[in-house]
Amino acid sequence: EPEVTQTPSHQVTQMGQEVILRCVPISNHLYFYWYRQILGQKVEFLVSFYNNEISEKSEIFDDQFSVERPDGSNFTLKIRSTKLEDSAMYFCASSSFSNQPQHFGDGTRLSIL
Amino acid sequence: AQSVTQLDSQVPVFEEAPVELRCNYSSSVSVYLFWYVQYPNQGLQLLLKYLSGSTLVKGINGFEAEFNKSQTSFHLRKPSVHISDTAEYFCAVLIEGAQKLVFGQGTRLTINP
Numbered sequence: 001e002p003e004v005t006q007t008p009s010h011q012v013t014q015m016g017q018e019v020i021l022r023c024v025p026i027s028n029h030l031y032f033y034w035y036r037q038i039l040g041q042k043v044e045f046l047v048s049f050y051n052n053e054i055s056e057k058s059e060i061f062d063d064q065f066s067v068e069r070p071d072g073s074n075f076t077l078k079i080r081s082t083k084l085e086d087s088a089m090y091f092c093a094s095s096s097f098s099n100q101p102q103h104f105g106d107g108t109r110l111s112i113l
Numbered sequence: 114a115q116s117v118t119q120l121d122s123q124v125p126v127f128e129e130a131p132v133e134l135r136c137n138y139s140s141s142v143s144v145y146l147f148w149y150v151q152y153p154n155q156g157l158q159l160l161l162k163y164l165s166g167s168t169l170v171k172g173i174n175g176f177e178a179e180f181n182k183s184q185t186s187f188h189l190r191k192p193s194v195h196i197s198d199t200a201e202y203f204c205a206v207l208i209e210g211a212q213k214l215v216f217g218q219g220t221r222l223t224i225n226p
Binding site: 004006031033035039041042043044045048050055056058091093098099100101103104105106107 | 145147149155156157160162164203205207209210211212213214215216217218219
């Protein structure tokens with residue numbers, strides 16, 4: 001069964017550094033998403049992406065965050081200048097249409113020191 | 114604003130016993146409903162979905178859920194649990210016309226032999 005893959009599984013970064021989290025969505029899916037889960041808290045929506053542009057974003061997704069689909073297969077989340085509070089598990093997801101189930105990757109655990 | 118409430122943060126049950134994990138949501142518009150399962154150190158796996166049609170939906174691993182519009186609930190049930198069902202279970206809502214999933218806090222299901 002096709003799946004969403006995320007790399008790396010664990011990323012450790014110094015505060016203030018830039019970090020890029022990578023995702024390969026399911027190949028025939030059109031909608032792409034990023035979510036995060038701070039330890040012990042709910043899974044929270046960050047952003048959705050369709051037709052090469054952001055279609056929806058939360059208030060968490062401020063100017064420090066950006067997303068890109070640099071080629072036909074990858075989908076990336078960049079945090080420009082990381083803060084301690086960015087430490088979380090980041091999940092990528094994709095879906096065939098906006099009202100269809102979203103399929104999640106295994107996540108990238110981001111630790112900011 | 115939409116919200117999802119999972120009433121139990123932890124549910125311990127004995128192996129082969131039945132289990133119900135409760136989920137209530139609030140929304141003034143039509144919704145799609147999902148249950149996801151997260152096994153230790155893994156991502157979110159879709160367990161089942163309600164998009165339309167029959168209010169009783171069946172998912173993987175013997176789980177089922179019933180959509181009750183009047184009570185705004187989508188409780189998850191399994192008649193006989195197995196040790197391998199030990200995991201965290203998340204209820205999520207997708208508002209019609211939107212793209213972001215809104216998650217509940219999660220319920221940790223622990224199966225005792």
